[in-house]
Amino acid sequence: MTSVRAPTRRAVVAGMIGAGASLALPARAASGPPQFGTIRHQFTLVQGAYPVPRVAIPSLAGGAIDLAAFKGGLVLLNFWATWCAACRTELPMLDRLASGGRSDLTVVAVSTDRNRALVAPYVKQLKLRHLAIGFDPGGLVSRVGAAEIETPFALYGMPISFLIGVSGQVEGYMTGEADWLSAEAGALFDYYARGGR
Structure with a gap:
């Protein structure tokens, strides 16, 4: 006669955690972009x-920035504000990324502050x-949630970064601060620099 033991509480909890983790981290298709994210946020495909x-x-340096002019290269378009604590952490990282020598990547950081005088200091x-x-x-470029004016970029969080591919199309976005200098971010840029292949 074989005795059947009831599962322990520890085994049940471990199984639930494993099942939850598999649901929380969606599997990417082998042909899709590499995974990139943080504990709280994942790069979301559009x-x-x-x-x-x-x-x-309008540009801080004067003149204007035309995103369509960067077609043929990658653009990381970040929306931020001076009141955003996560932005304060992420902006210096984006500045290092912009100076990092990737000739196929332009990094643009757009302030959503209503008081333009706060931005330069x-x-x-x-x-x-x-x-x-x-x-x-x-x-005019970004909006929070549903707005009366149709704008190109929806702000689902702050900061938020949109990745524009070599074809000039928005490929995906990431809310919250992210490590754009990481190897995972580099792999994501490489994938889209090859046209998503």
Whole structure:
């Protein structure tokens, strides 16, 4: 006669944790982009990638930044604000990425602050020297949630970064601060620099 032992509480909890982890981290197809994320956020693919419309973003350096002009290269477009604690951590990392020597990548950081006068001193305080800094105080380029005005980029969190591929289409986005200098981020950039192959 074989005795059947009831599972221990520890075994049940371990099984539940394992099942939850497999649901929390979606498996990528072998042909898809490499996984990139943090404990709280994952790079989210945009289904049916859409082209970036021609839009002039006022620049801190003067003139305007035209995202469509970067077609043929990658663009990491970051939206941030001076009041955002995570942005304060991420912006210097993005500045190092911009100076890192990837000739196929342009990093653009767009402030959503309504008071434009706050931006230049903040950029100077953080010693950001390599980022292309833009402004969107009126929400012409970005919007929070549902808005009356249709804009190219929805702000699902702050900060948020959109990756625009070599074809000029938005491929995906990442909310929250991320380690854009990591090997995983580099693999993501490599994947999209090859046209998503």
